[in-house]
Amino acid sequence: MDCNSPNTKKTSDIDDVLSFVSTGNAIPLLHEIKHALGQLLENNVTSTIDLGAIPFAPGDERLLDDVLGIGEVHAALAVMGESHVRETAVPGVWRIDHFDEDGEIQSRFIEITFMPDILKTQRTDAETGLETLSQRLNALDDNR
Amino acid sequence: MANKPMLSELMKTHGISRRAFIKYCTSLASVMALSPAMVPRIAEALENAPRPSVIWLSFQECTGCTEAITRSHAPTIEDLIFNAISLDYHHTLQAASGHAAEAAREHAMKEHYGKYVVVVDGSIPIKDPGYSCIAGISNLDMLKETAAGAAAIVSVGTCAAYGGVGHADPNPTGAVAVSEIIKDKPIINVPGCPPIPVVMTGVLAHFLTFGIPELDELGRPKAFFGESIHDRCYRRPFYDKGMFAESFDDEGARGGWCLYKLGCKGPTTKSACATVKWNNGVSFPIEAGHPCLGCTEPDFWDNGGFYKPLSVPAGDYRKLGLAAVAGGAAAGVAGALLAKAGKAKAAKAHETVDAHDLEKSS
Numbered sequence: 031m032d033c034n035s036p037n038t039k040k041t042s043d044i045d046d047v048l049s050f051v052s053t054g055n056a057i058p059l060l061h062e063i064k065h066a067l068g069q070l071l072e073n074n075v076t077s078t079i080d081l082g083a084i085p086f087a088p089g090d091e092r093l094l095d096d097v098l099g100i101g102e103v104h105a106a107l108a109v110m111g112e113s114h115v116r117e118t119a120v121p122g123v124w125r126i127d128h129f130d131e132d133g134e135i136q137s138r139f140i141e142i143t144f145m146p147d148i149l150k151t152q153r154t155d156a157e158t159g160l161e162t163l164s165q166r167l168n169a170l171d172d173n174r
Numbered sequence: 175m176a177n178k179p180m181l182s183e184l185m186k187t188h189g190i191s192r193r194a195f196i197k198y199c200t201s202l203a204s205v206m207a208l209s210p211a212m213v214p215r216i217a218e219a220l221e222n223a224p225r226p227s228v229i230w231l232s233f234q235e236c237t238g239c240t241e242a243i244t245r246s247h248a249p250t251i252e253d254l255i256f257n258a259i260s261l262d263y264h265h266t267l268q269a270a271s272g273h274a275a276e277a278a279r280e281h282a283m284k285e286h287y288g289k290y291v292v293v294v295d296g297s298i299p300i301k302d303p304g305y306s307c308i309a310g311i312s313n314l315d316m317l318k319e320t321a322a323g324a325a326a327i328v329s330v331g332t333c334a335a336y337g338g339v340g341h342a343d344p345n346p347t348g349a350v351a352v353s354e355i356i357k358d359k360p361i362i363n364v365p366g367c368p369p370i371p372v373v374m375t376g377v378l379a380h381f382l383t384f385g386i387p388e389l390d391e392l393g394r395p396k397a398f399f400g401e402s403i404h405d406r407c408y409r410r411p412f413y414d415k416g417m418f419a420e421s422f423d424d425e426g427a428r429g430g431w432c433l434y435k436l437g438c439k440g441p442t443t444k445s446a447c448a449t450v451k452w453n454n455g456v457s458f459p460i461e462a463g464h465p466c467l468g469c470t471e472p473d474f475w476d477n478g479g480f481y482k483p484l485s486v487p488a489g490d491y492r493k494l495g496l497a498a499v500a501g502g503a504a505a506g507v508a509g510a511l512l513a514k515a516g517k518a519k520a521a522k523a524h525e526t527v528d529a530h531d532l533e534k535s536s
Binding site for chain 1: 186190191192193194196197198200201203204205207209210211405406408410411449456
């Protein structure tokens with residue numbers, strides 16, 4: 031095989047072609063997001079969509095990204111690997127991507143909410159925090 | 175092992191936050207194909223789950239299943255779940271050997287009679303029980319003895335689930351699946367050669383949280399084996415457009431086109447490979463450029479050749495399982511599509527295709 035043959039497509043060309051491959055699932059998903067956003071505003075009902083449960087091709091991803099855009103908030107969490115929580119340019123619609131400790135994707139979600147739960151401090155963590163702070167203050171007192 | 179701390183205590187000991195646990199449960203829900211709304215229930219169930227004793231029996235096998243599960247994202251909370259499950263016997267992993275190891279198994283059986291979980295990898299030879307023994311006990315005797323007090327059995331890997339390579343023609347040892355011997359216990363089949371590590375841990379997590387999962391006609395959890403690889407394959411759009419790789423180094427292969435003509439068994443194979451993937455979610459065989467072998471289906475070794483398209487008759491060797499028969503409809507559609515495309519289409523497989531062509535043909 032001659033890798034330099036003019037008939038051999040460059041990787042970037044192939045990526046470009048692939049980026050147009052679509053399953054057609056992006057448009058219905060966007061409508062689902064629109065409906066969920068309406069529910070959030072009318073009834074204060076939050077929704078989560080598992081992107082891993084939907085057949086998606088690169089073209090669908092591109093359409094989703096293009097329509098939702100990038101918003102004002104981007105939080106990076108260090109919790110057993112990174113997690114990225116991004117508000118899209120459609121406020122109330124968030125992209126949440128969980129990675130493992132090797133940087134590999136674990137799961138991907140769209141949340142329609144005013145504040146994703148993963149960003150909130152969990153009660154048990156706050157309780158642990160209180161214990162930790164108390165211990166540190168005691169240690170300071172002991173050292174005086 | 176009976177005095178091990180609960181999962182919540184283990185998390186605290188290891189400095190793992192509740193937020194991290196919620197993240198894990200969220201990803202677990204995704205892997206188990208459960209609604210994200212189930213996350214609080216998964217978290218609650220995992221925290222309060224009793225820690226069943228697990229006895230892992232390895233019979234006529236290659237140790238690939240154990241190799242796979244020990245490479246599951248270590249060290250993560252999955253390891254904690256394994257600690258939370260009291261793994262009381264696993265002759266490959268445990269330090270004890272010989273009579274000491276068998277004593278551990280017997281102790282666990284006696285201590286947790288009626289409550290422990292038996293995990294089996296490997297087939298059981300019944301032509302002559304002497305073909306495979308552990309500490310002088312035949313696989314057949316050990317399975318019957320251990321299964322008697324089990325709450326449930328998880329058959330891990332295609333060998334335990336369907337007989338696997340040992341069962342392949344001409345089956346010299348008379349290898350059979352666990353389900354052909356044990357008839358009075360719930361059996362969960364987790365096939366694969368080997369199964370995806372996170373699917374194995376996911377099934378155990380499901381058992382811990384919600385009990386026996388919903389199973390398909392072949393005893394597989396629907397959450398992981400409910401859909402064909404083909405239905406979830408990122409190359410599916412190429413299949414739908416009739417764009418197939420004709421060899422392993424042609425334009426189509428390099429461009430990521432469908433591997434159907436190179437023997438891909440994705441249309442008749444149910445597994446989570448295309449979504450969960452392998453090696454910590456890096457890739458799966460089709461993404462690496464190789465057709466699916468169909469290793470989660472019964473008798474995949476004897477299905478007529480790994481590199482023959484499904485549309486090519488396999489002769490007397492084809493022994494498709496029920497799921498494969500169901501998937502035959504998809505194969506029929508593909509066959510018709512190929513016939514329609516004909517020789518001229520094959521000749522065009524090497525033509526340059528741009529985005530506009532793809533859009534026009536969709």
